[in-house]
Amino acid sequence: MTVTEILPVDKRRSKVILDDDFTLVLYRGELKRYSIEVGNEIPGEVYQEIVKEILCKRARERVLFLLKSSDKTEQELRRKLKEGYYPQEAIDYAIDFLKEHRFINDQEYARRYVEFNSRRKSERQIQFELQRKGLDKEMIGDTLKEQPVDEAAIVREYIRKKRLFPEQMDAREKSKVMASLGRKGFSYEAVSRVLGEIFVDD
Known part of the structure; x- marks a missing residue:
């Protein structure tokens, strides 16, 4: 693997771009430790050491940090790690760690x-x-x-909160209500049922 480019991410970290389309993010001290410079070769065993000793552990800490703020799915965490330029080995390691310790399900x-x-x-x-x-x-x-969704109950609550008055609404206004609820994903059947219960045609 040959280093083709090194680009700063911030004051402390840089993106290391390799000739086989791999990109790693490392700290300046790590670049020096492994003599990573543009044009230099990274032997396979050195690459594996970087992944196992640095990036796998860093990926694990990253997903644990992400889970502190809110629950996330496996794919969301994988996406976050990929966006952070973690290699696939480190991503798999971090996700396997979470599953093993039942941090994600x-x-x-x-x-x-x-x-x-x-x-x-x-x-x-x-x-x-x-x-x-x-x-x-x-x-x-x-x-x-x-855990079925009671759409009819939600529609009734929507109408109550909007302070809609059935006796004052014409057909056009009723259609607007149906369209609004339809855009929110409510089924035509559920909306029609509730509007039928509430609205009385002249």
Whole structure:
């Protein structure tokens, strides 16, 4: 592996770009310790030492730090590490460490997420958000079967908070309400059912 470029990230760290499209982020002292300069070769055993002794441990500390602020899915953590230019070996090591010590569990994450959001978000919106976080469609579907979203109750609460008065609304205003709730992901069936309960046509 040949060092093709070294670019500063901040005052203390630099990106080391290698000829086989690998990029590492190291501190200045580490660059000196391993004689990393543009044009120099990094022997395979030296690269492995850098990964195992420095970057794996640093990746582990990074994900532990990220989990202090909020729960995250495996894919979110992998994405964060990739954005930090950690090599795949270090990413896998950090994620395996979290799983081994039960710091992450996507299924439990899905359950907590649905439980927290099932009284304010539509099922479709929850599905979309969990998929963006990297969760499997089947896992999301199973979780929603265990903890169904009562969309009708959320729609009723929405109407109450908006202080809508059925007797004062015409067909156009009713359509606007339906469109607004549809954009939030609520099913046509759920919205129609609730509006049918609330709105009485002239």
